[in-house]
C-alpha cells in the first residue's frame with residue numbers, strides 16, 4: 001500500500017501533534033516516504049528522524065502563535081507540501097456537568113489552534129499542498145451525551161475544513177474521521193470515564209482498537225492521492241476502508 005515515488009524526495013511535511021499516538025504513526029509513515037518532517041508537540045523530545053521539532057502546548061494560544069512564527073521562519077525557503085493537524089482533546093463528563101473551562105479546552109485543542117494557525121501556515125504551503133484535519137467517528141454523529149463538547153468541536157472542525165476547501169480550491173483538503181486506536185489520548189478518555197463517572201460508548205464495542213499503522217497508511221496514502229478530490233470528509237473504518245461522509 002505504501003507508495004514510494006521519487007517525487008516524494010525532499011518534500012516537506014508539518015505534523016502538528018506528531019510526537020506520540022496517531023500523529024507519531026503518521027510522522028513515521030511520512031518519513032518512510034522520504035518526507036522531511038517538522039513536528040509540534042508538548043514533549044521536548046524530538047521524534048526519531050524528524051527534520052525539526054517544536055515543543056509547544058497549542059492550547060496556549062500565545063505560545064502557539066510564537067511557535068507558528070518560528071515555523072514560518074524555518075520554512076521560508078522550503079515550501080511545505082503536507083500539513084496535518086492531529087492534536088485533539090476529549091474528556092467524558094455526565095451530560096450537563098461539563099465545567100466551563102473544559103468546554104474552552106475542547107474548543108481550543110480541537111478547533112481554535114487550527115483556525116488560529118492556518119491563515120499563517122497557508123503562506124508557506126506549496127501550490128498543490130495537501131492539508132488534513134483529524135476528526136473522529138463522532139465528527140458527524142450524535143448519541144453520546146457525555147461527549148458533547150468533543151462532538152461539537154469535531155463537528156465544527158469538519159465544517160471549518162470544508163470551508164477552507166471552498167476558499168482555497170487549488171489545495172487538497174481532507175477531514176479524516178478515524179476509528180478508535182490505542183493511544184495515550186484514548187487512555188485519557190477512558191480514565192475520564194472513571195474519574196468523572198461518565199459512560200463509555202463506542203461505535204465499535206465489539207471490535208478491538210484499530211491497527212494504528214494501518215490507519216496512518218490509509219490516511220497518508222489517500223491524502224497524497226491527487227486523483228480523487230471530493231468529498232473533503234472521509235471516514236476510515238477500523239478495517240482501513242474509506243467511506244465518504246457528508247456532501
Ligand SMILES: NC(=O)c1ccc[n+]([C@@H]2O[C@H](COP(=O)([O-])OP(=O)(O)OC[C@H]3O[C@@H](n4cnc5c(N)ncnc54)[C@H](OP(=O)(O)O)[C@@H]3O)[C@@H](O)[C@H]2O)c1
Pocket residue numbers: 016017018019020021022023024040041042043044056057058059086087088089090109134135136137178179180181182183184185186
Ligand atoms: N485515539 C483514538 O481512539 C481516536 C479516535 C478518534 C479520533 N481521534 C483523534 O485523532 C487525533 C489523534 O489522537 P491520539 O489519540 O493520537 O491523541 P493523543 O494521544 O492525545 O496525541 C496526539 C498528539 O498530539 C500531541 N498533543 C496533545 N495535546 C497537545 C497540546 N496541548 N499541545 C501540543 N501537542 C499536543 C501529542 O504529543 P505530546 O504529548 O508531546 O503533546 C501527540 O503527538 C485526535 O485529534 C483525536 O481526537 C483519536
